[in-house]
Amino acid sequence: MDKSNCSVVSEFVLLGLSSSQELQLFFFVFFSVLYVVTALGNLLIIITVTSDNSLHSPMYFLLGNLSFVDICQASFATPKMIADFLSEHKTISFSTCIAQINFVHLFTGGEMVLLVSMAYDRCVAICKPLRYVVIMSQRTCTALVMTSWAVGLVHTLSQLSFTVNLPFCGSNVVDSLFCDLPQVTKLACLDSYIIEILIAVNSGILSLSTFSLLVSSYIIILVTVWFNSSVAMAKAFSTLVAHITVVILFFGPCIFIYVWPFTTYPIDKVLAIFYTIFTPILNPIIYTLRNRDMKATMRKIVTHYMRPKKISEMPLVVRNSFY
Ligand SMILES: *[C@@H]1O[C@H](CO)[C@@H](O)[C@H](O)[C@H]1NC(C)=O
Numbered sequence: 469m470d471k472s473n474c475s476v477v478s479e480f481v482l483l484g485l486s487s488s489q490e491l492q493l494f495f496f497v498f499f500s501v502l503y504v505v506t507a508l509g510n511l512l513i514i515i516t517v518t519s520d521n522s523l524h525s526p527m528y529f530l531l532g533n534l535s536f537v538d539i540c541q542a543s544f545a546t547p548k549m550i551a552d553f554l555s556e557h558k559t560i561s562f563s564t565c566i567a568q569i570n571f572v573h574l575f576t577g578g579e580m581v582l583l584v585s586m587a588y589d590r591c592v593a594i595c596k597p598l599r600y601v602v603i604m605s606q607r608t609c610t611a612l613v614m615t616s617w618a619v620g621l622v623h624t625l626s627q628l629s630f631t632v633n634l635p636f637c638g639s640n641v642v643d644s645l646f647c648d649l650p651q652v653t654k655l656a657c658l659d660s661y662i663i664e665i666l667i668a669v670n671s672g673i674l675s676l677s678t679f680s681l682l683v684s685s686y687i688i689i690l691v692t693v694w695f696n697s698s699v700a701m702a703k704a705f706s707t708l709v710a711h712i713t714v715v716i717l718f719f720g721p722c723i724f725i726y727v728w729p730f731t732t733y734p735i736d737k738v739l740a741i742f743y744t745i746f747t748p749i750l751n752p753i754i755y756t757l758r759n760r761d762m763k764a765t766m767r768k769i770v771t772h773y774m775r776p777k778k779i780s781e782m783p784l785v786v787r788n789s790f791y
Contacts, residue, residue, distance in 0.1 A: 477636035482558040483643045496553035506542045509752040510535035520765045526604040538748035544571035545646035565647035578620030580678040585612040587685035644737040671726040679719045710754045718747045
């Protein structure tokens, strides 16, 4: 394309999921409900872990922070996407589009590192139970959270550095629900081959390395439990199956989209829903609803707010070492 007659693209058009009116209405209702449940579920987790003294442990500290990232992840693009289901012209301004690209990489990168931190925490708890309190000190926990945000930030800024100057002049139609790199770089009017390689390497290294760290820690946990007690095995196994499901639903789409960035498949936009919408709702389900302490405390908090006069002190009997 000739650069000299570049008319600057000031907005993009998002194609969305479907052009059928009925389906759009269905998606609107479906994703609205999903979003509200995600936001409230994660908010309840944050309130629970910060307000209850019995839950002041590294595991819940990290869980609270995961919920915070989940709320961010669910909120940077989804409300606009939901509103778009009802509108004819799904336009998005150039700057909002660039902002969405940065947010998706900031939160996804942060979430990946946080998931590794949580797996590391469980690894220490199970493999080095006597030194757990020393290793997972308050300082370590804060450092882990800071690291996850730092990695997300460095990751997103490094992508920004080679996409911020892309010239756009031709088509401005993004075949997706929100702006992300593979679809948007496709629209740039220059040969984006090198940039696509850089994107694939950058996102690929981050997702593949965190993915292998997660899988390794699950294997270490499983092996340790296997050799130490047969009773805990069933619990550990069901926990790990739940975690591995999330990991596959989260990392699978990320790796699929970014390892083949040169060809964008129609399925990509459906896969993008997995890491922006389904993961933030799965985390509270998996980390919380399977955990007795967490459920008891939540019940206490909800009861407290519903019937302020009758706070029944629920004893927290069992300390779980698994979520
Ligand atoms: C998340 O991490 C920050 C900083 O490390 C900490 O101050 C905060 O209490 C954590 N949030 C929750 C909900 O645990």
